[in-house]
Amino acid sequence: METKGKRILIADDEPDILEIVSYNLGKEGYEVYTAKDGNEAIERAKQLNPDLIILDVMMPKKTGVEVCSILRSQALFQETLIIFLTALSDEASHIKGLETGADDYVSKPISPKVLVSRVNALFRRVNKDDGKTLKIGNISIDPVKFMVEIEGKEIILAKKEFELLYLLASKPGRVFLRNEILSQVWGMDVIVGDRTIDVHIRKIRQKLGVDCITTVKGVGYKFEI
Amino acid sequence: METKGKRILIADDEPDILEIVSYNLGKEGYEVYTAKDGNEAIERAKQLNPDLIILDVMMPKKTGVEVCSILRSQALFQETLIIFLTALSDEASHIKGLETGADDYVSKPISPKVLVSRVNALFRRVNKDDGKTLKIGNISIDPVKFMVEIEGKEIILAKKEFELLYLLASKPGRVFLRNEILSQVWGMDVIVGDRTIDVHIRKIRQKLGVDCITTVKGVGYKFEI
DNA sequence: TTTTGTGTAAACTTAATGTTATCATGGAAA
DNA sequence: TTTCCATGATAACATTAAGTTTACACAAAA
Numbered sequence: 001m002e003t004k005g006k007r008i009l010i011a012d013d014e015p016d017i018l019e020i021v022s023y024n025l026g027k028e029g030y031e032v033y034t035a036k037d038g039n040e041a042i043e044r045a046k047q048l049n050p051d052l053i054i055l056d057v058m059m060p061k062k063t064g065v066e067v068c069s070i071l072r073s074q075a076l077f078q079e080t081l082i083i084f085l086t087a088l089s090d091e092a093s094h095i096k097g098l099e100t101g102a103d104d105y106v107s108k109p110i111s112p113k114v115l116v117s118r119v120n121a122l123f124r125r126v127n128k129d130d131g132k133t134l135k136i137g138n139i140s141i142d143p144v145k146f147m148v149e150i151e152g153k154e155i156i157l158a159k160k161e162f163e164l165l166y167l168l169a170s171k172p173g174r175v176f177l178r179n180e181i182l183s184q185v186w187g188m189d190v191i192v193g194d195r196t197i198d199v200h201i202r203k204i205r206q207k208l209g210v211d212c213i214t215t216v217k218g219v220g221y222k223f224e225i
Numbered sequence: 226m227e228t229k230g231k232r233i234l235i236a237d238d239e240p241d242i243l244e245i246v247s248y249n250l251g252k253e254g255y256e257v258y259t260a261k262d263g264n265e266a267i268e269r270a271k272q273l274n275p276d277l278i279i280l281d282v283m284m285p286k287k288t289g290v291e292v293c294s295i296l297r298s299q300a301l302f303q304e305t306l307i308i309f310l311t312a313l314s315d316e317a318s319h320i321k322g323l324e325t326g327a328d329d330y331v332s333k334p335i336s337p338k339v340l341v342s343r344v345n346a347l348f349r350r351v352n353k354d355d356g357k358t359l360k361i362g363n364i365s366i367d368p369v370k371f372m373v374e375i376e377g378k379e380i381i382l383a384k385k386e387f388e389l390l391y392l393l394a395s396k397p398g399r400v401f402l403r404n405e406i407l408s409q410v411w412g413m414d415v416i417v418g419d420r421t422i423d424v425h426i427r428k429i430r431q432k433l434g435v436d437c438i439t440t441v442k443g444v445g446y447k448f449e450i
Numbered sequence: 451t452t453t454t455g456t457g458t459a460a461a462c463t464t465a466a467t468g469t470t471a472t473c474a475t476g477g478a479a480a
Numbered sequence: 481t482t483t484c485c486a487t488g489a490t491a492a493c494a495t496t497a498a499g500t501t502t503a504c505a506c507a508a509a510a
Contacts, residue, residue, distance in 0.1 A: 158455075158456055158457080159456075159457090160456080160457065161456090161457095173369075173370045173372075174369050174370060175369060175370060175371040179342050179345055182342065183342055191336060191338055191339070192457090192458065192459085193458065193459055193460080194497090194498095195458085195459075195460080195498080195499090195500095196457080196458055196459080197498095198497090198498055198499060198500085199457085199458075199459090199499090199500085199501095200457085201498090201499090202498095202499065202500070215466095215497090215498070215499090216371050216384075217383070217384065217465090217466060217467070217496090217497060217498070218383075218384040218466090218467075218496080218497065218498095219371055219384055222370065222371070383466075383467055383468080384467075384468090385467075385468065386467090386468095417468085417469065417470090418469065418470055418471085419470095419486095419487095420469080420470070420471080420472095420487085420488095421468075421469055421470075423486095423487060423488065423489090424468085424469075424470090424488090424489085424490095425468085425469095426487095426488090427487095427488065427489070427490095440486090440487070440488090442477080442478090442485095442486060442487075443485090443486065443487095
């Protein structure tokens with residue numbers, strides 16, 4: 001599940017919060033950018049076109065709710081995810097937030113862990129391909145249960161094995177170059193040896209017991225029945 | 226996936242980096258040109274009209290960011306791909322880079338492998354022609370599935386065979402000189418014997434079972450039904 | 451702490467693919 | 481018709497990519 005490349009913009013007037021949240025989301029692999037008030041949030045959102053914007057409700061210049069409705073009025077931000085940070089008590093802005101089209105809200109004081117998991121959940125929910133059980137022939141691959149089923153028989157794959165299989169199976173028939181596989185499953189910046197993919201492929205073939213991964217020599221691998 | 230013919234300009238003031246990157250991208254089949262400062266980068270970009278420009282952010286004369294925004298302001302470089310090389314810590318220029326319209330950025334210290342895969346990925350993302358299924362009569366040639374289908378029957382070709390067939394079929398009726406075929410499928414710096422093409426042609430004819438490749442004696446080959 | 455599972459690397463084997471050498475063939479020019 | 485030459489055919493050979501196995505490092509679980 002690569003989180004790489006997802007851009008998150010977080011706007012809050014408290015530097016501490018910016019820092020803590022940035023750090024924790026950054027650790028998850030997201031690209032995090034910050035803004036310290038409402039106007040800056042809008043400006044940077046336009047520059048960056050982030051995948052997710054986290055808005056504090058109480059901010060100088062413009063409140064989170066205002067920012068949200070301004071952004072939502074533009075086509076570019078129709079699909080952008082927005083999370084509000086609200087004071088626990090502030091029920092009113094919670095409601096306003098949902099009205100103006102927020103996707104989630106998190107109450108202060110923030111637990112980094114909670115926020116991170118909400119963010120992940122949001123991306124998972126949205127990312128259409130993500131979390132969808134793939135069914136190809138009598139093989140079903142469920143990334144939520146993290147499980148592969150062949151004719152009712154459950155098969156446990158290790159993490160990397162599963163990710164690799166899921167990638168291939170996500171576009172049956174399509175050939176994935178080794179490079180593509182590396183960058184999607186391992187991440188762009190991870191360097192692993194040449195044989196590593198083979199070994200994983202082999203383990204998958206072994207565990208599945210069904211020949212559904214085809215080698216296209218000199219090119220890559222593809223999933224097909 | 227022929228990378229041949231793609232021109233890359235790389236600008237950096239460190240000769241070592243120029244050399245390493247040139248070598249690695251050259252090995253991939255790209256044509257690589259270099260510049261050692263911002264002004265030279267702009268000058269050569271205008272001469273060469275490269276497909277991709279890799280800019281070090283910290284350069285004498287003009288920084289990469291400056292070069293980028295200058296180039297981007299001209300119509301000619303609207304479509305040109307641009308990658309920044311930045312020091313790991315330098316968040317500010319990363320952001321500036323994205324603002325000025327960079328397509329990707331890579332942190333120093335550079336791993337040649339990473340850079341190469343980023344470059345490939347970038348070209349793949351952009352190259353629209355790539356992955357287009359050719360359909361001529363009842364023959365379809367799908368470079369994504371890496372597969373040839375004739376009247377519903379799937380036929381497996383080896384890599385070179387497929388590339389050769391794909392080339393010929395990309396312009397049905399057009400005669401490809403042996404020289405052209407060599408440089409497109411094998412690359413111009415690869416030297417292979419005279420009979421090599423024939424052998425591959427023969428294998429394709431054999432596997433397809435349909436006579437769709439015509440010999441134009443003394444000239445070359447063409448694809449036609 | 452020990453155990454177990456997972457991911458990666460290294461060394462080696464196997465198989466697929468690509469290339470060349472050689473000779474055959476068949477058509478065009480002389 | 482004969483000669484020449486480009487290409488076809490085939491098998492041997494070379495090269496390269498992938499499969500296999502083992503080992504080891506590391507982290508999570510017991």
